[in-house]
Amino acid sequence: MPNPVAARDFGPARHAELALLLEVAGTPKPGNVDRRRDLSDLHFEHFLTGAVGSAAGLRLAEDGAPVGEAFETAVEGMSKQGGGNTQFGCLLLLVPLVQAAAEGDLSPGGVTRVADATTVDDAVSFYRAFEHVDVAVGDPPEDASDLDVRRGSEAESTLRAEGLTLSDIMELSAERDANAREWTGDFARTFRAAESILSDEGPVTERVARAFVDLLTEEPDTLVVTNHGEAVARDVMDRAAAVSDLAEAETLAEEFVAEGINPGTTADIACAATFVALERGVPL
Secondary structure (H helix, E strand, O other): OOOOOOOOOOOHHHHHHHHHHHHHHOOOOOOOOEOOEOOOOOOHHHHHHHHHHOHHHHHHHHOOOOHHHHHHHHHHHHOOOOOOOOOHHHHHHHHHHHHHHHOOOOOHHHHHHHHHOOOHHHHHHHHHHOOOOOOOOOOOOHHHHHHOHHHHHHHHHHHHHHOOOHHHHHHHHOOOOHHHHHHHOOOHHHHHHHHHHHHOOOOHHHHHHHHHHHHHOOOOOHHHHHHHOHHHHHHHHHHHHOOOOHHHHHHHHHHHHHHOOOOHHHHHHHHHHHHHHHHOOOOO
16 A cells, blocks of 8 residues: 655645645544534535635635635635535635745745735725625624624725724734634644644544644634633633543534534634645645
C-alpha cells in the first residue's frame, strides 16, 4: 500500500474546500454535525453541499479579489442548500487565510497583513453576507445598534459615514466573538491547532476531531454563549477537558446533541486549522 501523501497539486482555494469537507467528516466533534450524526435541522449533506457551493468565493480569494467580495460570494454559494447556515464562520476565517497563502505568506504576520488591508467596501460586503443566510449572533452593545450585523446592507450608510473597515468591525466584535478575536489576534488559535494536527498521528479526520476537543477546552464557545449563556459554555469547557480519548468524546458528542449544545465557533477554528495543516503538507 502506498504511503499517504499531501495534496500537493491543490492550490489554496482547493485546500480550503477540502478543509471544509474534512472538518465535517471528522468525528466525533461533540455537539456538531459530523459524518456519524446530524442535528435536527442540519445534516451532513448540507455541509458537503455548502463546502462545494463556497468554491467560487474561495477561488476569488486565491485570485486576489477583495476579501469582502470573496467572502460574500462564498457565503452566497454556501447558502444554496436546505440546512441554512453551515459554514459562515469557517469562511470568515478561511478567506483571509486563502489570500495570505496565495500571496506566499501563510503565517500569523501574513494573514494579519491581509486583515489590516481590508476596506470599508469589504465591511459592506461582510454585512451583505448576512442577507444570504440566517446567522445566530448576539445583540450588539446598546451604543452600537446601527452596526448590528443583522441590518445587512442597511448598515452601509453607517459604515461609510464612520469609515469602518472590515478589520475595524472585527476589532469592535472581538470581545464577544472568538472568530473576530482570530482576526485581531494573529489567528493564534488557528495556527496552534494546525501544529497539533500536523504533529498528531493517524487519519486526518481523527486528528481534526482531537484538535477540536482541545480547542473546546480553551475558552467559552461563542455560539454556545449566544444560545445558552456563559455558564453553560464554561461547563462545556470543563466537560471537554475531562475527555481523554475519542471514545470518551463519542459519549460527550451524544450528550451534547441530546442537550442541544452546538459549539459551532470552535468548529470554525478547527476548520481554519485544517486548512493551514493542508497547506503545510499534512498527509492524506
